[in-house]
Amino acid sequence: MQTKKRRITQRGTESQTPRRARRSTGITTLMDVARIARVSPITASRALNTPGKVASETLARVREAVTQTGYVPNMLAGGLASSRSRLVAAVVPIIAGSVFLDMMQSLTDTLAAAGYQLMLGQSGYDIAREDALIDAIIGRRPDGIVITGVMHSAYARKRLAASGIPVVETWDLTHSPIDMLVGFSHEKTGVAVARFLHGRGSRRPAIISADDPRARRRVRAYVKAARKLAGMEEAIVEWVPSPTTLKQGRYGMARILGKHPDIDSIFCSSDLLALGVLTEALARGIDVPGRIAVVGFGDLAFAAEVHPPLTTVRIDGARIGREAAHFIVQRAQGKPVADRILDIGYSIVERASA
Amino acid sequence: MQTKKRRITQRGTESQTPRRARRSTGITTLMDVARIARVSPITASRALNTPGKVASETLARVREAVTQTGYVPNMLAGGLASSRSRLVAAVVPIIAGSVFLDMMQSLTDTLAAAGYQLMLGQSGYDIAREDALIDAIIGRRPDGIVITGVMHSAYARKRLAASGIPVVETWDLTHSPIDMLVGFSHEKTGVAVARFLHGRGSRRPAIISADDPRARRRVRAYVKAARKLAGMEEAIVEWVPSPTTLKQGRYGMARILGKHPDIDSIFCSSDLLALGVLTEALARGIDVPGRIAVVGFGDLAFAAEVHPPLTTVRIDGARIGREAAHFIVQRAQGKPVADRILDIGYSIVERASA
């Protein structure tokens, strides 16, 4: 073997055997495959990525070489060369016990079907960590970023906008998204529930809500709408910390009953809270919906099967995931997205609890 | 500007202006930062990665240039050059409603703290998809792979072993892991629950279990252990499909009661199933634990707060995630892991339901 090529050094030093800068990792590369298939590396690359552009006989030789060597393409190298990483990042506030699971599920599935992988990040409740997370994500040069919940940090929003990476914000509605948006109106939801409970005869309403920005907006809209409804008293509001749990629902219910034993309905900012309310009612022998009507939020899998079945606001999380994935795949294929804002709405699922 | 360098072509063609092969992406690179800071790219790199090896005055100049430009390192390029991607892949059977959420949470947190990102993959229930997933993951050259549940496919196991990537299998115990392991014994768990319920006076036991391999082993161990316990009748087993839901718990309970109304205990393969059992019992006016004792599995957040509080098998999912992350970070730092198998055990949390 001979040294294949040599550079001319700026200063015309005498020819030395150029040192080897680095040893290869030893793993099969596309060059190995190409050598075995007796084609050039680029042809091997085409055989794998755009098989239609390669003669079938060549294709067969390359495929043979791939199976023979157990070659797995290095997507770091591919991504660097093509500036398409086929990676999509998702940011969730928290993973455990989150209402975003259905969305993550469908996002992962939809993206996998299109050849993309999902990277997961937790923004948590700390702005500094959120900023660090966004930089870490941008550093991976993903082909898209899906943000669930709200991206609070102005710094992060600026970085995202500057990165040029397609961004989909979800689970909310605004007229000025960073880029694209799949969500619904929390205000409309709050108003709808107030009217629904009023229609069911509630006059002394209470609310147990997580203290997060979107739930807060639902509550505000509910309270405001309730004031305009005939005979409706001012809604009692009990705040609980995020993330919501069954436990918080029980405690919240207990606290409300302690102060206002005569309430006749409770709107909970999550189904888990509502389940806690049902549990506390059961433990105290309070009839639901007879004495108190209960409405949840989310329509999680268990909502239909608890006792009594839970009336709740249904949000199609799986659809949010699918649509967000579609947005990003569209963009990655260079197709501009016409409508950047998609309102998937909500619905109230009437069951026995209200 | 002048062409900086030129290669000597094999055949000595006359000097032509070499065409520009590709345009840069236009984003700030380390070279831009280096130019502004008036240092070489490698010094800029060192300033960011090993600041201790750079003079403080140089460091300041580089940092200034970074903030000025908004530079974000391209980790695809860095990973390719260093063959350390700082990416860890996690494989879960499904995301939604999974018992692995606590683990994913702590895995994400622990890894993020060490500077790693998590990539998520769903193996689902289809072997072909599982194989494709493993190849997609290996293609990213992650610094580690955490597998939750069981990796069924022999093909995938072979590929993983051949890839040289550190692998941590979790939630189970075997003497022949692919690489490393953090889990517990499902057999011991099953035996322990059988003994526990026997000690609580159960003689006509029933089981509602998901039809997945690990749950099946718990059931088998339970049934076998029960046969040896004085006065214990053969356990009635009702299988339900994975993933388990509250609904399955209700239906399973209903089916068992239809055939064997005199059972006095039910062991459920998940807390969600157990909650379904409690719900069905409530709907039918059956006293728990008076007439039927109920034991769950998992000790999810809600277990302590349902009515009655659920006796259940506690598995420290968060710890599994932490330990798995530690294993991988250790390996990534070149430190060999002494004990590749970690049994984190289980415990029975005694509450009112049994």
Add this chain to the structure above:
DNA sequence: GTGAAAGCGCTAACAG
């Protein structure tokens, strides 16, 4: 403490 050179493994851009 700093730098020049040489790749990591792949694909875009042309040319034939």
Add this chain to the structure above:
DNA sequence: CTGTTAGCGCTTTCAC
């Protein structure tokens, strides 16, 4: 349909 060339943006190796 196939090949040559030149990078993508970073870090390793070796030298000073």
